[in-house]
Amino acid sequence: MYQHKVTNTKTIVTSHKKRLALHCVHNLTRTAMTSSYEPLFKSKIVHIDLKGSPPKPTYFSELFPLLAKLGATGILIEYEDMFPYTGTSLESTPALNAYTPSMVSQINQLAKENHLEVIPLIQTFGHLEFLLKLPQHMHLREVPDQPQAICPTHNETLPLLFQLLQQVAKLHPESKRIHIGADEVYFIGRCTACQDRMNNKLWSTSDLFIDHVSAVAKFVNGKLGMRPMMWDDEFRSFTEPQLVQSGIGSLVDLVVWNYKPTLELDRDIWTKYLNVFDAIWAASAFKGATGSNQQITSVRYHVENHRAWLRLIAEYRDTPYLSKFKGIMLTGWSRYDHFAVTCELLPAAFPSLAVDLLLLQYGENHVHLADQEAVQYLGCTGSFIFQQSQDTYYPSCNFPGWEVFSVIQNYGQVMEQYAKVLNDSVVRGWLTDYNLAKQFSSPTHLSGIGTELSYLQNSFDALKRESEIAFPAVYDMNTTKEWFESHVKPMADKVSELLMGIEVLRSKNVWPRRPI
Template identity: 45%
Template sequence: MANLELVLVHLDLKGAPPKLSYLAEIFPLFSALGANGLLIEYEDTFPYYGNLLSLRAAHAYSPQEIGVILRLAKLHHLEVIPLVQTFGHMEFVLKHKEFAHLREVSIYPNSLNPHKTQSRWLIQVMLQQVMELHAGIRWLHIGADEVYYLGEGEESKNLLSATSITIEDIFLSHVRAVAAHVVSAYPGVRPIAWDDMLRGASVYTLTESGVSPLLQPMIWDYTANLNVEDRIALVQKYRQCGFHKIWLASAFKGATGTSQQLTHIGHHLENHRRWQRVVEAVPRDVFQGMALTGWQRYDHFSVLCELLPVGIPSLAVCLQFLKNEASSPYRLTTKPFLCISSEESP
């Protein structure tokens, strides 16, 4: 797609992670179909060590195997962006007894308590170990989506009741701290974060939070009935808040049911058709790229949905659409980007 520098295939490795021999076969296919990058979500398949050794699953890749994956990606001109969860979807960390005290709510292992000093240490060590094996990357995805039960922990409740701070403030403060650490500790690396927890915040709140100079939001919407004008308005809202570059995220599989077995290609193709209309309506310099997500599980404890081999035909259709159909002349049917007022932003 002409307006996108990078088209990423998302590899969700938290369920049925592929063998290296399989990755060696599909990486050249990704490249031939039009992708030029990978968004790799390792979760417990990353070879954590030392104080984080318990995070490492029995079937995790070794450091040498991570090196092979990166060399294969480079060989086939696929830029790698690792994804490390730093707030929500932390089940693979917080399920372990030595980290259970860092949960926002003690009975739920999905969200990190942002108020504890050790939470900050945990995230920094996780990022450090991932960065040790990913020298030279330009972006690092810090997750930050679906931070369920945020504000329901005792420390959050006390803060919310005693001050004028809101749940949005708590979220933005943690994300700002993580992003600032990445920018400071790894010069030249720009953080990316999922945008769903940002959408409800006002332009003023987002602007004043100090988040926008530090990271790039990735707007995700996997629906076949994606509301084009709403997404255009959301892009404009983020631009008003000072986000200089924005990413999009579609889906080629894993987004139509927690136990889905066969991929609905038509659903995913329509999702990309609508994203194309958003891209065509926005100035060329706004978007950095798009990630085609392919979820293996909805979360760490969920059952497997469509596996990667089953979703390859859908990926092929979606990538070829972006490469060929989206480059053909298109008649814009939505309101121009610059004509949308701030009052129309979500």
């Protein structure tokens, strides 16, 4: 159904009997290798970040069954402005292509059919750009010219946030948990109202932060009957007595995030969290953590991040603390924030997600097995991890959105060629802005580089055609257009500019004496 033919690629044909025999041997090997391993994470939640490149709801009917097969137990849906908010104060908040209530219900039903828990995520402190950018809410900004964080002291703040949470909870009647965000609050205690409040109560910005998130958490617990979860990073600088005194440890499930191959989490932070919080979740990344405009997902990088998490949690296997670890959230960021360009598309990162989920099932030392199984599940050939180059082209796959994955791989190859051409000695020496401005260059050197630039121009045109054909199976036209304009068009325009410059330069037959 998803099979995509790639031209100029050697076709690998394997008989059905041989595939069946290999599959049986593989299953026996897997059983022998993993029979004694008890997975450290019972709950494996896959993050779907809708603030960038939101998939069509129909795509989830193909995606969710595969996630379940790979071992996922739930999804964390970060709606941002893709939720259909209503009411006088929120009716202008949804994106123009936001999901409808029936679409949200459809997603919930599809998740239920595949035994996937649904955890909605709504930011309630920082990363509220989608709300605070609007004229009707700009008065709630902590800093007037910064739409990143909301003022926790303004008397309209909590009622507005409670509306957001109530509407989301209403359309997720079977969800038991809700994530309230609260990471990366860049501005706190800056406005006059907050400073007066801190002075009157002899508070620090830490007190202000914990008062706000506690109020939100109590609302979620008491009024919505749901368990709140929140990111941990703002608590990293807190002292253990501060956290104990606040009572936050019993109010929220803490989600501790780190996306590096070597976890950058101080041991003292872990001790503090384990002593304070009743429930702790890990948060890894399968995409969206290696560059704000990254398009090619490094499977190796993200596998090492998951191996690091497995090593850390394994240290607590024989301690009473192990019961505090409730699961892991595999984050897949689509934008670094509301204003950033999109980073990796979900189908392009599926090899990473598949290997990561299987590694969590089989254990840190079974990377080869997780890789082999991921290749098999996605209907690909070769290896996602142990190939000679991270840019290896997979000639055939068979998973939802494979066509988009193919376009992104082509994009990676074109970008490599683009970088090579622009770093060419001719471009750097005879096709600079100075050469173009002065119309002064050697026609001897321009002919060859013109041919390479023309080839690149054709490649960019092909990428546009390919994306327009492949993307609609997963994305609406807005995502297709944004991806091309953000990640392809700037380079294509540069190539066109250089080609036009070459035409002008080659039209010259005599040149002035220096100085020019």
